[in-house]
Amino acid sequence: MGLSGLIRRFKAMRRINREVAIWYHEKYKTSCMAGSARVIGLCLERSEMIIGSLAHEGLLGPDDVQVPSQASLQDLEAAHFTGYLDQTTNPAVLAEIFGVDPGLVMVDEVLSAQRYAVGGTVSAARAVAAGQIRLAVNLGGGFHHAEPDKGAGFCVYNDVAVAIRLLRSRGFDGRIAVIDLDYHEGNGNVSCFANDRSVGLYSIHGSQWTQLKSTGYSAHVLSPGSGDVEYLGTLRSTLPGFLSGNKPELVFYIAGNDVLWGDRLGDFRMTPKGVLDRDVFVHNTVKNAGAGMVVMLGGGYTSESWKCMLNFLRYLLTDQVKCRWSAEPRLRSRFNRIAARIWRGTYGMNKEEKIPDVLEFSEADLLGDISRVFGGNKRLLGYFSQHGIELALEHFGILDQLRKKGFRAFRIEADASDQERQLIRVHGRRGGEAENKILIELVMSRLSLLPEKGLGLPEVLRFIAVEWLMMNDPGAGFSNERPQLPGQTHPGLGIGDHVRELLVQVCGRLELDGIHGKPSHYHNAILVSQWFRFVDPADEGKMMAMKHVLADKGMARASGLVTAGKLRLADGAPLLWNPSDQVLPVSPRLKAYFDSPAYLEASRAVCVRLLGQGLHAAE
Known part of the structure; x- marks a missing residue:
């Protein structure tokens, strides 16, 4: 200028x-x-x-x-x-x-x-x-x-x-x-x-x-x-x-x-x-x-x-x-810039951003493109080598986040032998601890989803399916500041945003529609609801109604009430939590679906109907 x-x-x-x-x-x-x-x-x-x-x-x-x-x-x-x-x-x-x-x-x-x-x-x-x-x-x-x-x-x-x-x-x-x-x-x-x-x-x-x-x-x-x-x-x-x-x-x-x-x-x-x-x-x-x-x-x-x-x-x-x-999370632009050093064409990337003249590491280093022929289908998602995974965790700042929490001596474990349950584990320990412990465990796969007809979606959507994601601090205890939520054995690490944004970049690189999950508990869905949406607007509306009723309960208490079947309609019928397809949209076509008036009005109508039927917490 x-x-x-x-x-x-x-x-x-x-x-x-x-x-x-x-x-x-x-x-x-x-x-x-x-x-x-x-x-x-x-x-x-x-x-x-x-x-x-x-x-x-x-x-x-x-x-x-x-x-x-x-x-x-x-x-x-x-x-x-x-x-x-x-x-x-x-x-x-x-x-x-x-x-x-x-x-x-x-x-x-x-x-x-x-x-x-x-x-x-x-x-x-x-x-x-x-x-x-x-x-x-x-x-x-x-x-x-x-x-x-x-x-x-x-x-x-x-x-x-x-x-x-x-x-x-x-x-x-x-x-x-x-x-x-x-x-x-x-x-x-x-x-x-x-x-x-x-x-x-x-x-x-x-x-x-x-x-x-x-x-x-x-x-x-x-x-x-x-x-x-x-x-x-x-x-x-x-x-x-x-x-x-x-x-x-x-x-x-x-x-x-x-x-x-x-x-x-x-x-x-x-x-x-x-x-x-x-x-x-x-x-x-x-x-x-x-x-x-x-x-x-x-x-x-x-x-x-x-x-x-x-x-x-x-x-x-x-x-x-x-x-x-920007409608995107704050981390997205930074991760886009990092990804731009390795590949181009990532969804959501500003193509007018200046690409650095000197790359800190090459695409081959990070993703192992050149050596793919030696790995066959042993690569995670058919693409990533274990060495590339470690570099990605390093350069996208995941390991640095763990270092700030006192962890060292990381060991990365990757297993792509089962295409339906591909595994990444990050082990580490704090100073003075004799053994490494599991800090992050991610089980994922590629998923082709066939949406129900009438939703206005393409016949096939392709995702990274997150079957299991654990990010825990094994040496920490629960407190009022970090209350125990259903399904937890240790407090979390507070790095969910970084892991999510890394997976977004992977989706963009592999030209997938987004990240897929089926939250097993109410709190799992609520904690990511700023960025994730249920594919079926009826499920989105149901979660909205639950959130409205439980707004003053606190996350742990609210999730416990849902798990215990304490949410009921005026006639006494329980409103139960059923794991459903909840996704973070990455592709333009999926983003357009969730932003459409049809989806927004349909989810809102379900929420209003449930509240009109007297949804309440029966404590």
């Missing part, structure tokens, strides 16, 4: 909106959330990643971030009973709120984090109410599950309620509105403002948390599987009327990103582009109503959800609506 191009790029990305202020404190993060039994794989560094990305793009400097003070106990008493505030020093109370074992709760860290986040919302609200700025963003807060006398759902204190009560105590008498677009209903806000006619509440959600009715509450419940069209249609047809009816001077906006497709605590199917369209519409509608706005981060803790707030902030700071997002 020449100098003129760099200048154009700088001008395109320079910050032009100085009426936006951002609040953040390094103590916002609560480490005990990593051990929550409610969901596995929480991304706790989302605020830091947002700030780092904006700074890297030159949109944010050190002086652009406001550092809040911690909310005082007197501040918290504006919205919470003193007796409840006393109870929050009890580890057992906090453990219930965060879904962790009391032994994992560091009381001072948890309460400090929540108080700083409350302080951020309070400070931001005061700045907007005083007319110092028109829009403030707190990269924390949105604790809408906290009621005056209790907390829930990762929320100890209700920052919006505290901020509103303190504004009132300082003489702000303008009308206020709370727009809550988190996937989960804000029961705390409803409880706090049920009888306050000066505060209007608006919500679109998929999970109801309260039956309490509130004056001026505009609530819209969407069914599981709702995507951009349904969500944005509801928003555009109802939010303008709500604002014109309430005429607020100040709006609190909880921009929850757990509405994103693949969120383990939600079951909407919104895309990042849809979420950005949502946020832009809210901003413009509030702006046209003449109100100032305070934005809170709300829910959404996946590795992708934080990018939604990044997109929104980039728009607020530059007035440019750009959704920088």
Whole structure:
């Protein structure tokens, strides 16, 4: 890129909106959330990643971030009973709120984090109410599950309620509105403002948390599987009327990103582009109503959800609506580049990417093409030598991931003698251990699948069939942070994403449609559901309905209920788990099938039907 191009790029990305202020404190993060039994794989560094990305793009400097003070106990008493505030020093109370074992709760860290986040919302609200700025963003807060006398759902204190009560105590008498677009209903806000006619509440959600009715509450419940069209249609047809009816001077906006497709605590199917369209519409509608706005981060803790707030902030700071997002996992692009050094034509590879001039290793080294004649059908999947497998594990970073966990002295075992059960084992040991232990065991084969007629699929689909995949840490024990799931004898290694993406590259090289599995347990399917889909939309809809009912149970507990046959319809009939074809699409034709309106509507219809038949957990 020449100098003129760099200048154009700088001008395109320079910050032009100085009426936006951002609040953040390094103590916002609560480490005990990593051990929550409610969901596995929480991304706790989302605020830091947002700030780092904006700074890297030159949109944010050190002086652009406001550092809040911690909310005082007197501040918290504006919205919470003193007796409840006393109870929050009890580890057992906090453990219930965060879904962790009391032994994992560091009381001072948890309460400090929540108080700083409350302080951020309070400070931001005061700045907007005083007319110092028109829009403030707190990269924390949105604790809408906290009621005056209790907390829930990762929320100890209700920052919006505290901020509103303190504004009132300082003489702000303008009308206020709370727009809550988190996937989960804000029961705390409803409880706090049920009888306050000066505060209007608006919500679109998929999970109801309260039956309490509130004056001026505009609530819209969407069914599981709702995507951009349904969500944005509801928003555009109802939010303008709500604002014109309430005429607020100040709006609190909880921009929850757990509405994103693949969120383990939600079951909407919104895309990042849809979420950005949502946020832009809210901003413009509030702006046209003449109100100032305070934005809170709300829910959404996946590795992708934080990018939604990044997109929104980039728009607020530059007035440019750009959704920088890829439908593929973050590892995919890196693995594509590695694969490009060895072969070309991999599915999903950007052909315009520059191929390195100097290859770190050759295709022959990695895959053994030249020596295929010496191996016959003894090669895994008819292609890979044992030497090539070891090189692939090395260069795609699998062995390096194991080294970071303390393992050494790897031994790779490969056996292709049984074409129906081709085996790869990775043995290793930690320092001080005398013997190698099995860390990874993969049993796979090539599979030709004949889909049922009427699904709109080709007559034959070809996959890598994963018959068995074990990735375990034999020296580790189970804990609340890593609870034992059905079928486990040891905790996992946390390298599932890397192994999955390596198999995707193999599919591309062998021109297969994708990766095939038949999950034996509910949790196996849920843990990969961000990328895998059931071939039959009826099976996908069934899993969606189960997920909706079990959303607040925690993964281990939820899977145990399914295994025990505790999910039942209103007439008492059990809804049992039956292993079915679940695949990760790699080929363009299979991706198109899963993205088709026919598939999406069919799976959603099954989910809605099961929920309508009273599906519940009979505990």
